[in-house]
Amino acid sequence: MKRKNYKQVKLPNGKKIFCLNQHEVQVVYQEVKTYLKNGIELHEGDTVFDVGANIGLFTLLVDNLCNGHINVYAFEPIPEIFEVLHANITCLASKNLKSFAYGLSNQSKTATFSYYSRATIVSQVYPGFSKEERNQLKEKMLGNLQELPLAVSWIRWLPSFFRPFILDKKLAIGFQAKQVNCQLKTLSDVIREHNIQQIDLLKVDVEKSELDVLLGLDKDDWRKIKQIVVEAHNFESRLEKIIDLLKQNGLTEIVIEQEPILKGSDISIVYAFQHQDR
Structure with missing residues (x-):
């Protein structure tokens, strides 16, 4: 496999992975840990769907937690990102990771x-970041200086009048997008194709498309989902719609949490559980 488009870096736990942008690794490495909070449990032999896998850090995390004895289906539609995801999974040489x-x-x-090649984790099918959205992100970062990722944490040491200017430049560079055609399927398509009987954890991090992902589940397939964790964007009141959809389909025990860096944003993490499993 060609490796000219990505590099190898070492994680805080000492393991090496491939990535496209080293500055994203630290952010995502911390982010994926938040998906295993508030009662989310995994055990050896479980099945996990990693929807919006990016380079695979969540897949690698749960594989490590379960000593390699877990089945993970990792989905990433953008070819350049998928190449890195596939490389990271291939290195583990596990037939349980797909x-x-x-x-x-x-x-x-x-x-x-x-x-967004310089900010792959915010790549999305919905219209990209407008100037207004970039300004909102800038204000949130300026208001949460102690929570900034390591790659830009040095900004807090700049004079306060200079920080907005520097962040403007950084965000303008980071949010230059190119358009890529990608293939999409429904969850129920995949469940049928691979004869999935149970999904112990459905993790969804897809930058505004989370409701679309959940709507791809046929009524009879909802009972197969035991736990869900979703990074939910509340544009067009979608957080409320997601909560209603979960409750309608048996995932009635729900926790909604917002990480410190996301305070004041429209992004929350939703943890949901089938009632009979709690």
């Missing part, structure tokens, strides 16, 4: 994504 070069949605189709 990567798929497509995303999940409410129908099978081809869709155009905005791919």
